[in-house]
Amino acid sequence: MKLKKLGLIINPWAGVGGPAGLKGSDGADTVTRALAAGIEPQSHKRAAIALNALQPFSESLQIVTFAGDMGGALAASLGFAVEVIGAAAGERSTPMDSELAAAAIRDAGADLIVFAGGDGTARNMVNALGDGFPVLGVPAGVKMHSACFAISPRAAGEVLRRLMAGELVDLHQREVRDIDEKSFREGRVSTRYYGELLVPEEGHFLQAVKNAGREVEELAVADIAAQMVEEIDELDPETLYVFGPGSTTLAVLNELGEEGTLLGVDLWRNGSLVAADVSAPQIVQAIAQHRETHPERPVKIVLTAIGGQGHLIGRGNQQLNPQVLTSVGRENLLVVATKTKVTELGGRPLLIDSGDPALDEAWSGFVRVVTGYRDEILYPLSGDGSGMALDHPSAARDELH
Secondary structure, three states: OOOOOOEEOOOOOOOOOOOOOOOOOOOOOHHHHHHHHHOOOHHHHHHHHHHOOOOHHHHHHHEEEHHHHHHHHHHHOOOOOEEEEOOOOOOOOOOHHHHHHHHHHHOOOOOEEEEEEEEHHHHHHHHHOOOOOOOOEEOOOOOOOOOOEOHHHHHHHHHHHHHOOOOOEEEEEEEEEEEHHHHHHOOOOOEEEEEEEEEOOOOOEOOOOOOOOOOOOOOHHHHHHHHEEEEEEEEOOOEEEOOOOOOOHHHHHHHHOOOOOOOOOEEEOOEEEOOOOOHHHHHHHHHHHHHHHHOOOOOEEEEEEOOOOEEEEEEOOOOHHHHHHHHHHHEEEEOOOOHHHOOOOOOOOOOEEOOOOEEEEOOOOEEEEEEEEEEEEEEEEEOOOOOOOOOOHHEEEEEEE
């Protein structure tokens, strides 16, 4: 496949609920709440990162899209030849607009549709296109359990570049899954299969389907929690800890005597929970206050990876935005994961997709991962999934205790 006409669909509101701590962006009310909290939509920026890889081919490529925020404005601003074939029905685009756009773009002769959104937008593509028309997802949502997304906008751009250059790129059927956001906000995670999409796949650039369900290795998780509590006790109690989502990080909080939130971001310091289920602006404010009152005390982020995918940053924890990450610093990142979760990666690196490619590049490298009590490894973290994958994860083992 060599691209001549590229379809483009942007869900302008995808992911806006993540930094606000709303655990999704479905529904007009959720979008309104996120915008009222001062959250800036990121899907256009993420789509731009992917499309910038096609700049060398701008004279021979036409982009077919809907007007304004759904793609036309961005494509034109990047200097591409644009064919606008429709527009959203209202001021804010809806899932139905995405489905109408997908069908219209296909009928207009596009070779492939690239869409920026989350699992909900992927479902729209299934509804409109079925499994016989090629699409590629630029990750811009909160959760993104589906396997139709590239691991990052930059990776999506690389797949598109290879297609434009006429290189051989395989096409495969990939699952689309989504969760009930209402249940998700209540702390219950259950994914549902919605169908498949035909997706261009090249090496490590496409993400895997997320493994559903809570971690079942209760003893391993308990060992990790015991190790982390021991380390926390040894450090200055006035350190501010930012705990990311996940059953393993929650186990650490539980071991510290706090209830915590499974799917939110919590703040802990000096033996007690400072705040639970916080948004990105609240984290920024808490860090600023902490540094005013405790200028000599650090801030640390405790994270675990998504099982199967390996995403450490950028899936379900967009509250940890580039501003937060830069403020805290890579040296204050603490990673916890069971050996099973690491082994399931098959040697693929942990992934960071913060929304800032320069930050992703700077944070790439080997990170310490606590895998049990006095048991840890060094494991690669990558912004594009390349260059550091391990043939044998155990080779990175670092028995420091």
